[in-house]
Amino acid sequence: MDSVASEVNSKMLSARIRKQRRSAGASSFILDVSVEVSPGITILFGASGAGKSTLLDCLAGLAQPDEGRIVTGNDVLFDSAAGIHVPAPKRRIAYVFQTLALFPHLSAEENVAYGLRNLPEAERRSRVDAILKAFRVEKLRRQKPGEISGGERQRIALARSLVTEPRVLLLDEPLTGLDAELKAAIVDDLRAWNAAKEIPILYVTHSRDEVDALGERVIALDNGRVVSSGVPMEVLNAPRRKKLAQAAGFENFLSATVLDLREADGVMRVRLGESACEIEVPLGYAVAGSRVQVAVRAGDVLLATEHPHGLSARNVLEGRIVSLEQRGTMAIARVDCGVTFVVHITPGAVRALELTAGRPVWLLLKTHSCHLVD
Amino acid sequence: MEALWLSMKLAGCVAAILLVIGMPVAYWLAYSSWRGKFLLESVVALPLVLPPTVLGFYALVAMGPRGPLGKLWIALFGHGLAFTFGGLILASVLYSFPFAVQPLIASFEGVDRRLLDASAVLGAGSLRTFWRVILPLSLPGVVTAAVLSFAHTLGEFGVVLMVGGNLAGVTRTVSIDIYDHVQSLEYGEANRMALVLLVISFAVLSFVYAVNRRVWTPWPAK
Numbered sequence: 001m002d003s004v005a006s007e008v009n010s011k012m013l014s015a016r017i018r019k020q021r022r023s024a025g026a027s028s029f030i031l032d033v034s035v036e037v038s039p040g041i042t043i044l045f046g047a048s049g050a051g052k053s054t055l056l057d058c059l060a061g062l063a064q065p066d067e068g069r070i071v072t073g074n075d076v077l078f079d080s081a082a083g084i085h086v087p088a089p090k091r092r093i094a095y096v097f098q099t100l101a102l103f104p105h106l107s108a109e110e111n112v113a114y115g116l117r118n119l120p121e122a123e124r125r126s127r128v129d130a131i132l133k134a135f136r137v138e139k140l141r142r143q144k145p146g147e148i149s150g151g152e153r154q155r156i157a158l159a160r161s162l163v164t165e166p167r168v169l170l171l172d173e174p175l176t177g178l179d180a181e182l183k184a185a186i187v188d189d190l191r192a193w194n195a196a197k198e199i200p201i202l203y204v205t206h207s208r209d210e211v212d213a214l215g216e217r218v219i220a221l222d223n224g225r226v227v228s229s230g231v232p233m234e235v236l237n238a239p240r241r242k243k244l245a246q247a248a249g250f251e252n253f254l255s256a257t258v259l260d261l262r263e264a265d266g267v268m269r270v271r272l273g274e275s276a277c278e279i280e281v282p283l284g285y286a287v288a289g290s291r292v293q294v295a296v297r298a299g300d301v302l303l304a305t306e307h308p309h310g311l312s313a314r315n316v317l318e319g320r321i322v323s324l325e326q327r328g329t330m331a332i333a334r335v336d337c338g339v340t341f342v343v344h345i346t347p348g349a350v351r352a353l354e355l356t357a358g359r360p361v362w363l364l365l366k367t368h369s370c371h372l373v374d
Numbered sequence: 375m376e377a378l379w380l381s382m383k384l385a386g387c388v389a390a391i392l393l394v395i396g397m398p399v400a401y402w403l404a405y406s407s408w409r410g411k412f413l414l415e416s417v418v419a420l421p422l423v424l425p426p427t428v429l430g431f432y433a434l435v436a437m438g439p440r441g442p443l444g445k446l447w448i449a450l451f452g453h454g455l456a457f458t459f460g461g462l463i464l465a466s467v468l469y470s471f472p473f474a475v476q477p478l479i480a481s482f483e484g485v486d487r488r489l490l491d492a493s494a495v496l497g498a499g500s501l502r503t504f505w506r507v508i509l510p511l512s513l514p515g516v517v518t519a520a521v522l523s524f525a526h527t528l529g530e531f532g533v534v535l536m537v538g539g540n541l542a543g544v545t546r547t548v549s550i551d552i553y554d555h556v557q558s559l560e561y562g563e564a565n566r567m568a569l570v571l572l573v574i575s576f577a578v579l580s581f582v583y584a585v586n587r588r589v590w591t592p593w594p595a596k
Contacts, residue, residue: 062491088494101492105510114506115496164496 010073013037013168013200017058017068031055031065031224037168037200041191043211043232044204045248046221052204053098055221056170059202060095061088072167072200094161095170100153102145108132108156109141115164131163135189151182158186162193169194169201175210187214208249245373251298251342253373258286267314267367270294275338279315281370295371298344302364303333305353315365317341321357324350331355335363376543377551378570384459384547385527388466392474392523393516395467400478401504422472430536433465437537457539462547465537466527474523481515482508517585525578529571 014036021029031051044052057063059070061077064085070078072093077086102111109128116124132138135155140148145156154174161169175183194201203214211218211232219229245253256270259278267280270292279294286292308316319337326332331350333343341363345355355361403415421429436443437455443464447455455461485508493503509516531549538545540554548571555564 060491060495062494088491089497089499091495092497093495095491095495097488097492099486099488101486101488103489103492103507114493114498117497117502160496 011039011167011199013059013070013072013202015059015068015070015078017055017065017070019054019058019063019065019067021054029054029224031058033221033224033226035219035226035229037202038217039198039200040194040216041201041203041214042217042219043214044202044219044221045206045211047206049223050221051224052221053172056095056172056202056204059168060093060170061086061091062095092164092166093168093170094164094166096157096161096172096174098172098174098176100145100157100174102153102157102160104145107142107144108137108148111145111156112160112163114160127163131159134193135159135186151178151186154178155186155189158190165197167199169199171201171203173204173206176207183210184213245295245371249297250295250371250373251344252294252296252301254294254296254339256281256292256294258288258290258292260288261286272337273339277317277338279317279365279370280367281372282368284372286372293373295373296341296365296369298332298342300366300369301341301343303335303343303345303349303353303355304362304364305355305359307362308364311364312366313364314367315363315370317363317365319361319363321355321359321361324355324357326350335361337363377546377548377567380543380545381528381547381549384462384466385524387463388470388527389474389520389524391463391467392470393520396471396474396478396519396523400475400482401508403475404479404482418475419472421469426469426530426532427536429469430465430533433461433468433533433537437461437464456537457541457545459538459544462534462538462545465533466530469530469533470523470526473526474519477515477518477522478512481512481518484515485511514585518582521578521582525575528578529575 016034017031019031021031029049029051031054033051033055035055044055046052054063058065058068058078065078065080067080068078069076069080075086076082076084077091077093078084103114106114109132112128112131113124116127119127129138132141135158137152137155137159140152140156145153148156157174175186178186190201203210205211205214217230218232220227254272256272256279259269259271261268261283263283266283268283268286269278269280271278272294281292281294284292302313307318317337319335319341322334322336322340324331324333326347329347331345331347333345333355335341335343343363349355399414399418403411403418434456435441437447438444439448439454439456444455447453447460455464489507489511490503493507498506529549530547531553534545534547534550535553538547538550540546540550546554548567552564552567552571555561555567
């Protein structure tokens with residue numbers, strides 16, 4: 001057991017970084033985080049401007065933190081106290097940029113071989129062949145990046161980074177703009193590759209779908225701070241910050257006033273906005289009379305055309321459909337209960353229940369679908 | 375024709391020298407984050423606004439037997455620098471400096487920064503990044519720099535007259551030769567030389583613009 005633990009430890013990336021970004025405007029941004037990335041895929045999640053790319057640049061050595069320490073395994077890459085700053089070319093940290101940054105004047109093969117100049121010719125060729133095959137792009141070896149499709153470019157960028165056998169891989173939204181199927185195929189190839197190498201992979205995204213598809217662990221970043229980390233279900237299903245909740249796909253944000261706390265039941269009653277609606281939400285750090293924010297996913301709201309009874313859902317609100325629009329395979333209803341809720345339903349349900357604007361309806365909310373956010 | 379050959383030789387030497395020393399200067403000006411960079415930028419651009427006679431005058435003073443450069447040259451080679459082909463090259467290099475450096479800066483700055491980052495995280499130091507990424511992607515700028523400094527040197531008059539004088543086969547370039555012919559009222563001869571210079575200059579500029587508009591390229595298609 002000990003040897004397994006030390007094996008994991010010897011590959012772990014751990015970093016404590018503080019960096020102030022001085023911009024032309026008055027507001028300056030401070031990144032102040034402490035992260036540990038163990039072998040496997042860790043998602044770095046956050047809205048744009050949360051500091052994800054700055055963090056990656058610091059880890060790769062392209063930007064220098066004002067203060068902190070970056071360690072992979074037993075090697076110190078950066079230590080402000082000891083005056084250590086290993087330059088990017090010597091870090092062996094691979095980085096796939098959002099723009100991919102393939103060299104436009106070099107063929108796919110030359111791009112992939114770029115990081116291997118210290119190897120003898122024969123070995124270089126065999127490594128390039130192997131990785132091109134692993135990422136299914138061996139047919140494109142003589143093409144320039146401008147001549148191949150988006151998904152293939154992404155594969156080549158991954159291959160170019162991984163062929164150098166890095167000790168850490170940083171991916172900055174490398175799969176944006178691809179359809180789900182292609183994305184899944186590339187992720188499978190990446191997983192297959194990492195099954196053998198077992199290096200820490202830090203994968204930046206702000207797409208909820210990618211988190212669900214990839215996530216083993218999530219680090220959620222907001223405004224330069226780590227706001228939560230853990231398994232995706234815990235981090236993203238109960239976001240504690242509004243910005244993060246928005247990014248994680250919560251459509252309803254309601255300000256509410258706490259009426260009373262029921263510690264024994266682990267719940268509290270709140271009144272929504274200025275309306276008469278009262279609902280039960282999980283107990284939070286609050287006292288009667290204080291204001292809280294409640295986030296609810298549009299997909300977590302049930303809709304009924306008659307007053308429901310005999311249900312476990314504690315919150316039943318009466319209202320009226322204000323508008324109904326169909327977007328793709330989903331219908332979006334706005335329901336006025338004194339406060340307006342956005343509700344997602346299937347087009348089939350719209351037909352079956354004969355829903356139209358103006359129709360009276362009841363909304364059902366499970367207590368634990370109501371999340372308190374800062 | 376001796377004058378034309380001399381002009382070509384001078385312009386070729388100057389263009390070659392400027393490429394070699396212009397690249398590090400342009401690299402530094404394109405990528406340095408030093409706050410006082412504007413000072414060097416101004417110095418580099420000075421020959422654009424100064425009358426050639428001013429530049430020629432200072433060059434002549436510096437190269438003269440009592441000037442610092444002249445003294446050094448005499449100590450090294452036993453003869454002066456003023457009114458020699460070497461002196462002409464030196465003065466022309468100064469005079470055409472912005473014509474080489476500015477296209478280089480523009481094309482270096484045009485290279486996507488993320489490509490340089492990508493090169494760095496793949497283990498390449500700045501020198502390798504320069505040779506493998508920046509230079510190949512700046513080729514139109516390099517061609518422009520070489521051709522413009524060649525053409526500009528070919529057409530210069532004031533600096534050559536100040537520093538080189540008018541010694542047949544040594545410092546008498548085409549422009550000086552034309553001036554000579556006009557002075558001696560040999561308009562036919564002057565016209566012949568002027569026309570040659572006009573045609574060469576037009577051809578050279580057409581080449582530069584064609585390269586930059588990518589009508590065709592002097593290297594294999596990308």
